[in-house]
Amino acid sequence: MNGFMAVFKRELKGYFATPVAYVFLVIFLLVAGYLPFKDGFFELRQADLRLFFYNMPFILVVMVSAVAMRLWAEERKNGSIELLLTLPITIRQAVLGKFFAAWTFLAIALVLTFPLPVTVAYLGDPDAGQLVVGYLGCFLMAGSFLAIGMFFSALTKNQVISLILSGVACGILIFAGHPSSLNYVSSTISPAAASVFETLSFQNHFDSMMRGVVEVKDVVYFGILIAAWVVACGLILEERKAS
Amino acid sequence: MIDVQQLRRSFGPVVAVDGISFTADKGDVLGFLGPNGAGKSTAMKMLACFLTPDGGTAKICGHDILIDPVGVRQCLGYLAENAPAYNEMTVAGFLNFVCDARQIKGAKRRAALDKIVPMCSIESVYHQTIETLSKGYRRRVGLAQALIHDPQVLILDEPTDGLDPNQKHEVRQLINEMAKDKCIIISTHILEEVEQVCNRTVIIARGKILTDSTPKQLTDEHGCSLNEVFRKITTTKK
Known part of the structure; x- marks a missing residue:
């Protein structure tokens, strides 16, 4: 797995070599820190981060898509993909290396929101388990968006197209689980269809983690989602790396 | 060391490489000539396992490009057209990444870098980011990347394109120095280069090999300069 480590190291360093990171x-951090206070963090008088987690899906859709858009599109555009894939590295190692480097970077971003839990702990007596599970949910969701974004990045040379496609795809997966969409689906198609939408959507799985509940089915949902999109990305690259 | 058999590749309706076969051994410097769009780059990309052939196969140092692409890449140095690199990295960072990927570690890495950096004359830009380099330096960094693991087989796609006459001369000298214990394929449009560095010429057009000979033999046979031979061969045999 040395090819993996080489790619991982290069990618992670790459974030901090440019202003991107x-x-x-x-x-x-500005957006994630500002929104809970705007939504009434103090007025709520509760020692938890529900407001912080509540906004996370929307922030992550935009931010993660922006991180993911360059992963392969840039590589294609300036031709360095030809260099990367003629080194003794397999496509699997390259895809996983890039994915985990970007995921680590997103984890760093999430860790840097630590002043919020610290504030909550200072002001009150929060349930530590709930906070940890909430963060785990954010981390898994970021990974899922990243996997989706990376897939679209592998589809095109154009970073803007990749950003828009992945933003829309992630947006659909979130909004499919919102009450308004579910009501619409259950009234126009059938309530059974609505429950399918609900289980396929991010929102439902993330909501329970946001409340501090870890269920195997939620973790498995994110796991399968990530694995499937990453594998699809590998297949797409194998197929059209040179075009 | 290189054994190509009936390699084919098409892009949609366009057949880029149409069943080429040749072999090359240690000590060979094989000049790959042909008009633009003849299939030179496509053939080289297939040998470097970047493109998969539609038919046929090739063996490099005993590794089959279809069965063991990673093995092929390990014993191969490849400089793609335009010398792609990671623009935001410094030359040092870039070469270290290539060492990582090729698993050249510790003292071996230091030795490899100490050898390759002066060899490609990139000491002066060693700590600069690649995007700030001129075309000539970029290409030399690409060359350094291809040579760093001292490969037995080298595939260079237009290695002197965009260099000034002095740099061209240096690169040719470099190739001549390495020629005796490696097997080298270079593609080029510059026919003087072929006369200077190659001991074999393969002329290819529309995906097919037209001649496989030596530069000397070609000029003797046709009784004219290599330029005219090239024109004769690639324009008459339509």
């Missing part, structure tokens, strides 16, 4: 971190 810093711009991303600053904006992410």
